[in-house]
Amino acid sequence: MNDKFLKPYNPEETEKRIYKLWEESGFFNPDVCIEKGVTNKDALKYSVMMPPPNVTGILHMGHALMITIEDIVVRYQRMLGKKTLWLPGTDHAAIATQSRVEKDIAKKEKLSRHDLGREELLKRVNQFAKESHDTIVSQLKIFGASCDWSREAFTLDEKRNLAVRTAFKEMYDTGLIYRGHRIVNWDPKGQTTISDDEIVYEERKAKLYTFKYSKDFPISISTTRPETKVGDTAVAVHPEDERYQKYIGQTFNVEFCGVPLTIKIIADKHVEKDFGTGALGVTPAHSMIDWEIAERHDLPRVQVINEFAKMTVGGENILGKKVTDAREIIVEWLKSENLLEKEEEITQNISTAERTGGIVEPMPKLQWFIAVDKEFTLKDSKIKGIESGSKTTLKQIMRTVVENNQIEIIPNYFDKTYFHWIENLRDWCISRQIWYGHRIPVWYKNEEIYCDTEAPKDADWTQDEDTLDTWFSSGLWTFSTLGWPESTEDLKTYHPTNLLETGYEILFFWVARMVLMSGFFLGEIPFEKVYLHGTVRDAQGRKMSKSLGNGIDPIDVANKFGADAGRMALVVGSAPGIDTKISEDKIKGYKHFSNKIWNITRFVLSSTTDFDVNAKITQADEIISKEFNETILDITKDLEALRIHIASEKIYQYVWHTFADVIIEDSKKIILEGSIEEVTSRKKLLVELLENSLRVLHPFMPFVTEEIWQSMGKENLLMIEKWPSTK
């Protein structure tokens, strides 16, 4: 027996060395497995694309959970003998990364991005992204990720950029990408548009003012934003509101705080009779809802606020003023004119930009969109329910694949949430006015527009200044990572992937967009199963955050208790879709388990030095062996069904409370007092149980099991051993 077993298990000394051993073996790469005869050339494939962590900093517990679940599945599949590919990567996370760097620069150097200029800023962001990438990669390794680093991808590297340009052009040529003057969410602080999903609502106190535009205007209206009223072109009332019937269809000319307005009275079902005065001042250019009303009634749309949230109309009392200042000035004016009827305090949800915290100003802008309801012909379709050559829409693709169970979402109640989101989906605004990201492959010359993967040959074309929403490139992830648009071997072999494992909070952001992209470009699903894990919370159930200071750093955990312990603590009993709480106590428990496995080995090895492989097994031992096989079969079924939270608990239970507490305890007596037959049989059994326990434990706790395997003097790596057969 190796002397190592005389001391307690020391993860700190072990884990880095073991990871290096795996990495140098090359077996994370399925091609190497085939070359070296570990995997059969014709074996089934199993592929998983790692959700690329953002290069905005360091790994958190959520990443650790993601890595653990994926690594368990991947190691299990590899041990089954499948051609297993787990492809890692990182995400440039456009706006998140740029604003992170901008903040740093503003703080340290008191400079804005405009002071630096596009080129210099990008240099800085790239530098930051690189450092962040290196940190993240080293952290993924600490947690034991058995992914194929030789295929690593970045959403903003050259290959992915080609994929993005190709994708844009194809969608543009099909007419699904269009440029439109539409109302968008403008973030004045970040100076960019943002998507609906990048908005967070904050509850705030606000004043609701009720007033008339002028003395001779017949209807009072209510608003929390009087300054936008200089852009009103209508007052909308409910079609059945008796109070206002006689005014519907009339037009009034008024002078509102020095600005002449033409207000048409219209009837629209959207207006609620019971809110405020039952009349809504319609500001088409600065409210989503009002824009839609304006579209229905063909109203003029007047922009009165600019990109810096400053007024663009009015006399010098308001022109050029910030919206908040203009609001006060207009309220003062209303008071002085005796037009203000009521002023009440209400709480309202205000839209703010997720990344910058700026208050979102809806305004009309010329932006690029993806049409989700527009019909196009899907040439080659492998999607069930959509024939090759038939007409479909992106929305229909997204709905169909889940509806007909071609993609299974785990837990399946998320189907409903998914469908609900799709029903309410509007065209996707994909252009962003930031610099870090994929530049839109469109060039302009006078009135001409040119879209291609490469710049036009002749000069005097200027490229669109904007970049793409980061989710555009993430949407291509399952196939851009495999070499698309080229028709590579990898793409043929590994797509569609078998599993996408990610947090439920990005079901819409990302999962749905991958379905959209894969459906459009390949006519197939991006993955067969979606496993949604929950949020990792602290012991009190709070979200981990910097401001609370309650975060647990996965790397600290690995250093203190070992990555194996951290992995088990994250996974045992934490069902898909359910948030999970983690505490040091829980992790410590699994550190003890690592040591338990270590000591089981010590006992078994020290008491079976003379064991005989050909020993005859007694009936009693045969039963024990069979029972273990049944447990393994059980665990195998759980793993096949991705019930990882149950599989991990079962092997823990078996190893500690059956193998150690019962079988080993009994063995002590048998070895001392049993007949020769009983002793030789038992020794053989103990070795068999130990080896198969290590095999089954390996996906969950790869480091300690591999270290034991190596210390037992085995020739092969445990990571490429075969999963125990369960005949």
Next chain:
RNA sequence: GGGCGAUUAGCUCAGUUGGUAGAGCAACCCGUUUACACCGGGAAGGUCACAGGUUCGAGUCCUGUAUCGCCCACCA
């Protein structure tokens, strides 16, 4: 306002197709020169939120109620 989920032991949570309620932690008793105190044995602890229903049988399926949580929309 719309949707989704949760409610099981003191705490944290599992519970596959309906078949006698499970784990970890905590607490209690006992043991321990031993593979391991990063230990072992034992006992205790639950009207599975509530009310109906389906069924031979319900924690599990259906209906309703209550409380909590999350997501989406957003009232001008």
